[in-house]
Amino acid sequence: MKKRMTGAFLAVFCLAMLFCGCSGKEAFIEYPGQGQTRPENESNRIQNYTYSPVEDGVYPYNAISGPEQLKYDNGVLYFFNGNPSPHEKSGATLMAFDLARGTILPVCPDPLCSHDNPSCPFYGFDTSYYAVNGSIYYRRGYHYLVYNAEGILVDTIDHADLVRYDRSKEALTVYEDYDGEWTYTAYSSQLYFDNWQYYYDYVYDPDTEKHYFHICKRDVDSGRVAVLGGDLNEDAVYERFLFAYGSRIYATDGKQFFSVDSDWNDRRVLFEGDFSGKILFDGSEVFFERMISDRKILEKTRLDDGEVTNLGVECSRWVLTDHYIYYLSADPFFSGGLELTGGEVYRCDHNGDHVEKVCTLNDDGSDKYLGSMCVVDNYIYCFFYEYKDGEQISYRDRLLRIDATTGVKMYYNIK
Ligand SMILES: [Zn+2]
DSSP states (O other): OOOOOOHHHHHHTTOOOOOOOOOSSEEEEOOOSOTTOOSOOGGGBOTTOOOOOOOOOOOTTBOEETTOSOEEETTEEEEESSOOOSSSOOOOOEEEEETTTTEEEESSOOTTOOSOSTTSTTTTEEEEEEEETTEEEEEEEEEEEEEOTTSOEEEEEEEEEEEEEETTTTEEEEEEEOSSOOOOOOOOEEEEETTEEEEEEEEEETTTTEEEEEEEEEETTTOOEEEOOSOOBSSOOOOEEEEEETTEEEEEOSSEEEEEOTTSOSOEEEEESOOOSOEEEOSSEEEEEEEETTEEEEEEEETTTOOEEEEEEEEEEEEEOSSOEEEEEOOOEEETTEEEOOOEEEEEOTTSOSOEEEEETTTTSOOEEEEEEEEETTEEEEEEEEEETTEEEEOTTEEEEEETTTOOEEEEEOO
């Protein structure tokens, strides 16, 4: 299991955080460090926990952004505690917040596991991951030195692989053992559809002796991979899959919006326009952002005629659910000479109407702003940051839940 660690591999661990920037009534719950406790039972439930499902979800076949810290799948909110490191035995691991039960526990099922050595399925966990139908898909990588009793270096352990962890079976499947090196970093978006995992890969062509970016698909059960078409390039993937609908996959090259069949053939252009930003589908309409004079504006279009409607919403970041568009205000605020956005959270309906202010982040006088944001039912889950004395403080040990109907905030301590 000796491998060379590449800069590209390390870069995966240095993914840029997404910043955006809450308050109102505030409550604080001390969750007393029971995160490492299994089995799940009454004693490790969050005290005074309440949850009211309203069945406001997201269309399941949008492409998933791997680096987003918070992921929702089948009643569970996933996130990692701390920052997994390929070099340190950090013990950081993937956590599961069961929203109905009110428990926060490691996904690793071993109650005695310290999550800091290779016997843990989540050791060396890459912070870019995908949670789909009760399985977690992720890369692992670690590098450490082994010394004997005399303090002499006897071995160097380097390992990197691509795996699936099935939670119901508690089973780890290794799809690929990288017997060389990770050669590319554009591993940021995947589409899961009809038992297939669509992803971008850097594939070696023996004829030209070069690597090319390809769109690939993997059968998640058998692990079998098919290399598909797409706009082949040595430097980057220009084509981007967005979502699956019916039996077709919808994608863009930034200028055209088109659909292809499940093997990336039979390309049909639907319409043209600027499709370089975030794009999400709600099962009937396509929502996208467009930069107009440095302002991010939300628009939508139907699949059949491509007629574009401006929603009249300006924002810095946004999330789509069945019933709402949640977005962070584009209005800047200033902290230590830095201009930050996302100080206020709003929501509106899919036509851009019935705008409600959900909360203000900084009404406590701080300079807090939101990191990754995930909306389930009427709750916004997020991590937050703060600028203090010119320094960014990361509160990765506290998960914030905002009740969108009342503005009440709850902080859950993550141990
Ligand atoms: Zn573990």
